[in-house]
Amino acid sequence: MLKGATCGFSSENLVGKSDFVHIYKGVLRDGTEVKIEMYWDNLSRETYKKFVEECKILCELDHKNLVRVLGWCKSRKFRAIITEWTEEENVEMWLLGSAPTWKHRLRVLIGVVECMCYLQDEWPEVDYDLNTNSVLLSNNMEPLISRFKVGDQEDNNSKMSKFGVFLLEMILSKKVQAEFDEGESGFIKYMRTLHSEDLLQMIDERMEETETTNHHVKKVISLGLLCIDQSSSEKPSLSVIFNTIATAYKASIVLPFAKHRMLHGDRSK
Known part of the structure; x- marks a missing residue:
């Protein structure tokens, strides 16, 4: 065959x-x-x-x-x-070439977290690799975790730390990540020295952040910092992570529409 x-x-x-x-x-x-x-x-x-x-x-x-x-x-x-068969475009290539919007980045994050929840609940014996070059994108822009295996389980803190790196890489400028010779470990060390306000200066400007999304960008960045924080023995749960990202995603859809209606109403007065 x-x-x-x-x-x-x-x-x-x-x-x-x-x-x-x-x-x-x-x-x-x-x-x-x-x-x-x-x-x-x-x-x-x-x-x-x-x-x-x-x-x-x-x-x-x-x-x-x-x-x-x-x-x-x-x-x-x-x-x-x-x-x-999947086309070989991964999230890293997508971020570099397509300049995706804040809403589209959140949609990818939601898909990744949904899959993490599925594996945690249904198949806890299955481990997976989570980074921007191993998560592929389907034709309809659904993220696809492509590397996984049975056994050799990482503990929950390690998984959350890797997700935190993935999340921050989805939001920050690629230039920030390229500065670290130590790769992921150097990136994490540096991120741990920063506050969310510092990170706001490093976001990918191509997301075209607006005042209506600024609050949610801060929340999601803070979530990423919590995930990589080794000083805390407890990481955010997947349910907390999902709710935070889903709330930001809903706001990215609703708020522009609500703003449009308000402006339209003002003009009609």
Whole structure:
């Protein structure tokens, strides 16, 4: 089936390659576009058993903000994982190229938090990687967490800290993040020395922030700082995070409309 989906594993369908993995784009018999990751390694019987058990769990995951795992297989020479095909634009590329609005950034954050809630409630054994280059975007601009696995769970504080970095990267100018040679760790250290008012001077100006959104920008930035604050043993819960971001998103839709109605009424007097 995989051979047929990739036209015999043709070079035209090969989209990525390293010493241990070949990545193909393929089309299944029912027309479904897929990504096929073929790993050229020789697993022990015990390791292969763990691989199968993990794949069984990953195939059960079902959320609009998770890349779907459709199946797996193994031959004498390789093992393969088949996932739904997604365009390779990630959030980092989107932020750099599209200059998204405040409302659109909030919509992506909501999708990520909804997926985090789903995994926490339904599949606590599944861990995930959360950063702007591993979260993809679907054609209708839904965020898709693309890297996840079973086991090796991070504690809740670590997860919240990573989400805090993701949130701040969604709001701040890329120039701020590029200044740190230590990467994420240096970024976090510096962010922890700042107050929300300092961060307001560093936001991405392309968001076209207005007076009506300023209050919510402050709230969301403060939320990000709470998530990366190591001095506190308790991080914000996912429900608090979701409610804060959802409130800001609703305001980004309602307030401009309300302002338009007010101005229209003034002109008609």
